[in-house]
Amino acid sequence: MILNKIIKHFGLQTQSISDVADSHSSTVYKVLLTNGETVYIKIPFNILKFHREIKAYSILEGRIAVPRLLDVWEGDDETIGALLLSELEGQPLKPKLSTLLAYETGVYHASMHAIQPPQGMDLTNIDNEFPNWTAFLDRMFYGFAEDTKKVIDPFLYEAAIQKYVEMKNDLPAPDGPSFIHMDFRPANILVKDERVMGAIDFESVRFGATEMDFSKIHRDFLSLDPSLYQAYQDGYRSIRPLIDLDQVLIFYRFTDAFNSIGWCQRRGIDQNRDFYEQNLGILKEELNVYK
Structure with missing residues (x-):
C-alpha cells in the first residue's frame, strides 16, 4: 500500500491515521x-502541484503563519511524492457571524498579498502571471471551457462566453504582483479563539493580481452578512490598500463558477456533484438565467 510506503520512508511511528475531509484535489x-x-x-494530485507547494513553503516561511514542511519524499514509479507537514493549530473557519474573525481574515489575506516575487529566487514552479494577466485569464477561462461545455446547457454556455468577453474589457488595471492563494476559502483557513492561526493548501498558488483571490472567501463567508464584508475590508486595509471589490467581484465570481464546473467535469461529476450544483447555481444567477 502506498500510504504504508510513505510512512516507512518518513520513519513515522503511528497511533492512528484518518482521511482529511474537504480536500478537493490532493489526498x-x-x-x-x-x-x-x-x-x-499530503500526496499532491500531480507533479506540478507537488513542486509548487514545496516552493510555496520556502517563500512563505517566516512571512505568514503556515504549517512547517518537515520532510519530502520524491516518490517512485507508483507515486508522485509526498509532503510531511506539521499541524497548524486551530479548526477550519466556520461560516458564523463573527466580525472579529472577518477582520483577522482580512489582515491575514492582505499579509499574503503583500508578498511579492522574491528577487533572485528561481520561480520555476510558481509562475509570475502578473505581466501577462489578461492572457492568464483567457488561458484559465478557455482552458476550462471545453470541459464546462460538456455539462451545461448550450444556451447557458454561449451566454457565458459572451459575458466573459464583455466583462473582461471593463476590468480595472490589475493589482499586483502579489502572492495569491487561488483557493482561499474557509476550509483552508484555520482559526482558534477568534484568531486566524494560518492557512493551508498551497498547491495552486501563483504570483498575480489580487482580485482573483477574493471570490471564494466572499462566496463562502463574507457574503453571509454585510458586517462581515466590512470588517474583512477594514482588516485588509490595515495592511495594504484594497482594490474596489464591488467592481471586480462580479467578474471573478462568474469566472470562478464557470471554471469550477469545468473542474468538476475533469475530476468526475459524480464525485463532485454538490460542488457542481453549487457553481451551476452561481453561474445561472450571474447570467440571469433560471431555466
Missing part, C-alpha cells in the same frame, strides 16, 4: 504519532 491524511504529536501527509 491528505492526519497522522497521530505514538509520541502524541500530530502531523499531516
